[in-house]
Amino acid sequence: MIVGIGVDVVDVPRFEQHIARTPRLLPRLFSPSERLLKPRSLAARYAAKEALIKALGGSDGVHWTDIEVTSEPSGRPTFALSGETAATVTGRGIRALHLSMSHDAGLATAYVIAEATDAATADAAAPDAATAPPPAATRPREKDDA
Numbered sequence: 001m002i003v004g005i006g007v008d009v010v011d012v013p014r015f016e017q018h019i020a021r022t023p024r025l026l027p028r029l030f031s032p033s034e035r036l037l038k039p040r041s042l043a044a045r046y047a048a049k050e051a052l053i054k055a056l057g058g059s060d061g062v063h064w065t066d067i068e069v070t071s072e073p074s075g076r077p078t079f080a081l082s083g084e085t086a087a088t089v090t091g092r093g094i095r096a097l098h099l100s101m102s103h104d105a106g107l108a109t110a111y112v113i114a115e116a117t118d119a120a121t122a123d124a125a126a127p128d129a130a131t132a133p134p135p136a137a138t139r140p141r142e143k144d145d146a
Contacts, residue, residue: 003094004114006054008047012106015043031068043108044101045069051112052079052097061088069099077101093117 016039019025026035034045049067053059066085071077077099081089089097098113 001116001118002113003092003116004055004057004112006051006056006112006114008050008054008110010043010047010050010108012040012043012103012108015039015046015108029064031065033070034068040103040108044103044110047108047110048077048079048099048101048112051099051110055097055112055114056089056092061085061091069101 019039019042029046029049030042034042037045048069049064052067053062056062062085063083066081066083068080068082069077070080079097079099093116094114095117096115098115099110101108101110103109
């Protein structure tokens with residue numbers, strides 16, 4: 001059962017300018033292996049992390065450094081979650097995260113779908129009825145090398 005959907009778009013040139021102005025953001029937002037990537041790929045990963053937070057319904061229990069966007073051998077993007085973020089996602093009953101990323105014409109975009117085991121799990125995972133839908137887990141999809 002889908003319990004959360006998130007999407008984010010990043011203006012790549014603006015993202016590059018922001019990183020150039022504030023280089024200390026790189027270690028706060030990205031893992032050491034992510035920091036080796038081109039700016040357009042970093043922008044797509046930033047969008048993926050933002051989309052994940054939206055799919056989870058907020059940032060409670062989520063930390064940027066606990067989220068790494070990796071690739072399966074096929075090239076398909078996926079999340080490698082650790083620390084409190086992994087515990088938060090698991091605690092909400094999320095069994096799968098689906099991720100799609102792309103970049104073109106100076107924009108990077110990411111889309112995340114969070115799945116829970118069933119409706120009962122989703123109800124238990126929701127912080128309360130007034131709060132956005134529960135979190136996401138681990139499994140993405142990508143069109144190119146974003």
